[in-house]
Amino acid sequence: MPTRLKRSDRKGGKRFDRLSYADFRRMARDAKLSKYEKIGFPDHYRADYEKAIFRDILLKLPKLLAKRQVVLDIGPGCSDLPRMLIDLCRRQEHRLVLVDSMEMLDLLPEAPFLTKVSGKYPGNAKAIVRASRQYDVMLCYSVLHHVFVDGNIWSFLDRSLALLGAGGQMLIGDVPNVSKRRRFFSSDAGIAFHRSFMGTADDPTVRFNVATPGEIDDAAVLGLLLRARNAGVDAYLVPQAPDLPMANRREDLLLRKP
Numbered sequence: 001m002p003t004r005l006k007r008s009d010r011k012g013g014k015r016f017d018r019l020s021y022a023d024f025r026r027m028a029r030d031a032k033l034s035k036y037e038k039i040g041f042p043d044h045y046r047a048d049y050e051k052a053i054f055r056d057i058l059l060k061l062p063k064l065l066a067k068r069q070v071v072l073d074i075g076p077g078c079s080d081l082p083r084m085l086i087d088l089c090r091r092q093e094h095r096l097v098l099v100d101s102m103e104m105l106d107l108l109p110e111a112p113f114l115t116k117v118s119g120k121y122p123g124n125a126k127a128i129v130r131a132s133r134q135y136d137v138m139l140c141y142s143v144l145h146h147v148f149v150d151g152n153i154w155s156f157l158d159r160s161l162a163l164l165g166a167g168g169q170m171l172i173g174d175v176p177n178v179s180k181r182r183r184f185f186s187s188d189a190g191i192a193f194h195r196s197f198m199g200t201a202d203d204p205t206v207r208f209n210v211a212t213p214g215e216i217d218d219a220a221v222l223g224l225l226l227r228a229r230n231a232g233v234d235a236y237l238v239p240q241a242p243d244l245p246m247a248n249r250r251e252d253l254l255l256r257k258p
């Protein structure tokens with residue numbers, strides 16, 4: 001993970017907090033932003049890590065390595081991650097559906113096996129069903145916290161479970177969990193990490209028993225997990241590979257339809 005926060009990002013990191021779907025549309029059009037900044041990350045959080053992120057995704061979604069699957073990526077963004085997925089789908093002869101704003105999708109290549117569905121998910125689910133009634137593999141990486149800000153995570157989950165076919169696998173990945181973050185930054189390892197990363201001798205500020213509007217916590221992720229299970233889908237909270245840039249405060253929700 002990044003070992004030290006750059007001075008400019010100590011001040012500027014906040015500009016990537018709490019981004020809405022509309023913010024991403026605007027950022028996709030902003031020629032001054034890098035491909036990582038357009039998807040809400042300072043460059044050093046993604047530039048050297050996307051291969052490791054993709055490796056971790058493949059471990060959790062082994063059906064991606066099968067042949068001729070129908071794959072849905074909700075919120076692919078425009079960095080190298082969706083390009084790796086497009087290349088893999090070409091090799092494995094999958095059909096791929098990408099769902100994001102048109103501004104973001106326009107930044108990705110076209111391919112005969114690829115369908116782009118623009119609009120805010122899950123409001124555009126009818127168009128996704130037109131592309132395929134069911135999906136074998138669904139990926140939604142680093143998106144849920146933005147839905148939490150300006151959408152409804154429950155209808156997001158319900159719609160996704162309905163789109164997932166029998167035997168299907170879905171990864172709702174890279175979910176920042178403020179409860180996990182608090183646990184980490186209260187630990188000796190977290191305090192040492194904060195000091196080295198921020199270049200300070202101060203302890204991180206951690207407050208318990210306070211509301212965190214707009215932030216996902218244990219209640220939200222465990223609620224999603226339980227709701228998926230009650231809908232007949234196996235659901236697991238799984239850690240990220242330790243070489244991922246935010247593994248100490250993010251986790252993944254893995255769904256498998258029996």
Ligand SMILES: C[S@@+](CC[C@H](N)C(=O)[O-])C[C@H]1O[C@@H](n2cnc3c(N)ncnc32)[C@H](O)[C@@H]1O
Nearest residue numbers: 021024039075076077081100120121141142146
């Ligand atoms: C943080 S970026 C993640 C991009 C990519 N998945 C990755 O991890 O590299 C979030 C992406 O989700 C898209 N997005 C956010 N809310 C969405 C929604 N409700 N429906 C579809 N796309 C959405 C944004 O436009 C943006 O491209």
